[in-house]
Amino acid sequence: MSARAEGAQALAFDCEGARLQGVLHPGAPAAATGVLVVVGGPQYRVGSHRQFVLLGRALAARGIPVLRFDYRGLGDSGGEVRTFESIDADIRAALDEFLRRVPGLQRVVIWGLCDAASAALFYAPTDARVAGLVLLNPWVRSQKTVAQAYLRSYYVRRSFDSQAWRELLFGSKSVLTAVVSFVQLVRHAVGASATSSSADPTSGPGSARGQADTAGVEPASPLVLRMRRGFAAFRGRILIILSGDDITASEFVGASGSPEWRKLLEHPRVSCRTLEAADHTFSTRAWRDQVASWTGDWLQGHWPPGRVLARAATAADGAGASAA
Numbered sequence: 001m002s003a004r005a006e007g008a009q010a011l012a013f014d015c016e017g018a019r020l021q022g023v024l025h026p027g028a029p030a031a032a033t034g035v036l037v038v039v040g041g042p043q044y045r046v047g048s049h050r051q052f053v054l055l056g057r058a059l060a061a062r063g064i065p066v067l068r069f070d071y072r073g074l075g076d077s078g079g080e081v082r083t084f085e086s087i088d089a090d091i092r093a094a095l096d097e098f099l100r101r102v103p104g105l106q107r108v109v110i111w112g113l114c115d116a117a118s119a120a121l122f123y124a125p126t127d128a129r130v131a132g133l134v135l136l137n138p139w140v141r142s143q144k145t146v147a148q149a150y151l152r153s154y155y156v157r158r159s160f161d162s163q164a165w166r167e168l169l170f171g172s173k174s175v176l177t178a179v180v181s182f183v184q185l186v187r188h189a190v191g192a193s194a195t196s197s198s199a200d201p202t203s204g205p206g207s208a209r210g211q212a213d214t215a216g217v218e219p220a221s222p223l224v225l226r227m228r229r230g231f232a233a234f235r236g237r238i239l240i241i242l243s244g245d246d247i248t249a250s251e252f253v254g255a256s257g258s259p260e261w262r263k264l265l266e267h268p269r270v271s272c273r274t275l276e277a278a279d280h281t282f283s284t285r286a287w288r289d290q291v292a293s294w295t296g297d298w299l300q301g302h303w304p305p306g307r308v309l310a311r312a313a314t315a316a317d318g319a320g321a322s323a324a
Helices: 048-061 088-101 115-126 143-158 162-170 175-191 223-233 247-255 259-265 285-301
Strands: 009-015 018-025 033-038 066-069 107-113 130-136 237-243 270-275
Touching: 009 088, 018 048, 018 088, 033 048, 033 088, 033 115, 033 285, 048 066, 048 285, 066 088, 088 107, 088 115, 107 115, 115 130, 115 223, 130 285, 223 259, 237 247, 237 285, 259 270, 270 285
Parallel strands: 033 066, 033 107, 107 130, 130 237, 237 270
Antiparallel strands: 009 018, 018 066
């Protein structure tokens, strides 16, 4: 379907001297709530299995405007490659452009999958114009969280699998190798500290060495603690959507099991949904449709009256670009 046929609009805008590319799904003329889709890396504005395109169309059909964009160094946007921990300026520029293009909006919700969900948690408390978050399979990766997730999601399930036991005892795999691997995993799960921080070059799917820390966060701060701080500081509504068959989602469940996290997650402003059979990127149409439905229902059926936002005008004019 062409951009013209579905009403989508290709646009471009400035972010600290770089040109960012995006697509706007206008929604209803009198819409008060808009969704800004932040892309996780390495990814771009179309999304895996075209999820972001389909989400934009589905929400716009319900009257909800959507802007999806490539941050600097990603997809068709200019600028240096960066990680999810250094895109605050990109999100702010996209939000400015969204409000300029749809001036009637009274509230904006940031929607993000994987490390984009983490980036949204870092950014949201810094901008009073953000009224809500939709977080899918948030990224909390560390040596400890991934070890714990594999123990819960892989080894526990395979311990009841007779075929797995036959392969271990009578197959080509070494029993000793399997035992050593399991013991190492347990050691990481029990004894390793969560060291994935903004200074850790492996702290995200698209991370690179030498990226600057988010302002005000100490370099040694574990990623999960940074996310908890962002969660606690943000006062808007939050929808969390988790995949039931995904290590990243399992890591988040494990990392958010502390009393401090449970208190945050049990707050009335937080809603949680789990799509039990789904994988990390919601690779079937049924799973993507369910995510879009949950998102739209939450926005339209459970949203409190929003405050009128202070308009943040930008000097950049949108330029023509591909609407993919």
